[in-house]
Amino acid sequence: MNQEKISDFIKEVRTKSHLSQEKFGEKYGVTYQAVSKWENGKNLPDIAILKEICKDYKKDINELLENFPSIKRPNRKILLIGILFLVLLGILISFLFQRHEFQLKTLKTTCDAFELSGSIAYDDSKTSIYISNITYCGEPNSTKYKKLECLFYEIDEKTKKEIDNNVYEGEPITLEDFLKQVNFKVDHYSKSCGMVKEGALKLEIKAVDENDTTTMYEIPLSFGENCS
Numbered sequence: 001m002n003q004e005k006i007s008d009f010i011k012e013v014r015t016k017s018h019l020s021q022e023k024f025g026e027k028y029g030v031t032y033q034a035v036s037k038w039e040n041g042k043n044l045p046d047i048a049i050l051k052e053i054c055k056d057y058k059k060d061i062n063e064l065l066e067n068f069p070s071i072k073r074p075n076r077k078i079l080l081i082g083i084l085f086l087v088l089l090g091i092l093i094s095f096l097f098q099r100h101e102f103q104l105k106t107l108k109t110t111c112d113a114f115e116l117s118g119s120i121a122y123d124d125s126k127t128s129i130y131i132s133n134i135t136y137c138g139e140p141n142s143t144k145y146k147k148l149e150c151l152f153y154e155i156d157e158k159t160k161k162e163i164d165n166n167v168y169e170g171e172p173i174t175l176e177d178f179l180k181q182v183n184f185k186v187d188h189y190s191k192s193c194g195m196v197k198e199g200a201l202k203l204e205i206k207a208v209d210e211n212d213t214t215t216m217y218e219i220p221l222s223f224g225e226n227c228s
Contacts, residue, residue, distance in 0.1 A: 003041050003185070006050070006064045011039040013057045028052060034133070043132045043183060047104050047119035061104075065121050065128075105223040107131060107201070113138030114203075114219050129163070131221075132183040134203075136175050143215075144172035147208040150182045154200050163189070163201075172210055198222065 014024045014035070021039075022032040028049050037043035045053070054061040107118030107129070118131040131152065150166040166182045203219035 003044060006044055007039050007041040009059065009064060010035070010045070010053065013053070013059075014039075044130055044185075046117035046133070047106055047121070047130075051104075065104075107221050107223050109203075109219050110222050111217075111219045113217065116203075116219075118221065120223055126187075127189040129184065129186040129189055129201075131203075134179045134182050134219075136179060141175055143207075143209055144174055145178070145207040145209050145215075146170070146172045147206075148173075148175070148178040149206045150178075151204040151206070152184050152186075153202055153204065155202065156200065175205070175207055178207075 014021070017024070019027070020032070021035040025032045025035045028045070030045075030049070034043065034045075038045055044050070050064070051061060053059075054064070103122055105120045105122075107116070107120060109116055113136060115133075115135045115137055116131055117133040118129070121128045121130075134150075147169045148167070151162060152164045154161045154163060164184045164186055166184070168178050168181070199220060199222065201221040203221065205217040205219070207215045207217075209215070
């Protein structure tokens with residue numbers, strides 16, 4: 001995903017629509033803080049919301065998801081060198097810079113105690129995963145923890161394989177405050193999306209309080225079906 005392009009796009013359409021961050025957020029069911037994070041590149045909107053914004057402002061979502069630079073057309077004088085060069089150049093450009101059509105799936109959690117925004121974007125050559133806005137909605141918990149770790153991993157043939165990790169260790173904070181700063185952006189996941197099995201992706205939170213008591217949370221992730 002091209003995070004900078006998405007941030008610039010959201011800021012541009014909001015300001016051209018003469019909407020404050022608060023009014024823009026209300027339009028898509030989020031807070032003004034979320035809009036601010038989108039525009040500053042600190043977070044990205046859920047893929048379903050991004051689709052809706054692109055639809056409202058007539059933007060091709062694939063342009064925002066691609067990381068490839070735009071290609072300038074060759075100078076016409078160069079093309080006059082010969083018909084053979086023109087044919088070979090055309091074939092090369094077509095091969096190297098063909099348009100990538102991304103497929104999208106929304107990541108959700110089946111755990112009642114947590115909510116999050118997540119997505120998998122993939123084409124024939126790569127898979128990207130993005131997770132943000134993780135919130136705790138279980139039993140009230142005001143406990144402060146001196147160390148918290150959020151591990152993003154995959155279960156592959158009963159083996160836990162780490163994908164990414166967020167760790168906090170310092171002045172004791174609540175679980176809710178820790179989750180505000182947790183997000184995962186994996187641009188080039190090692191596997192193709194078609195090989196990611198439903199139920200294989202999970203988040204694990206390990207929280208150690210000031211009495212050295214450890215609390216564990218497991219958050220299974222679901223995208224409904226295997227990628228095609």
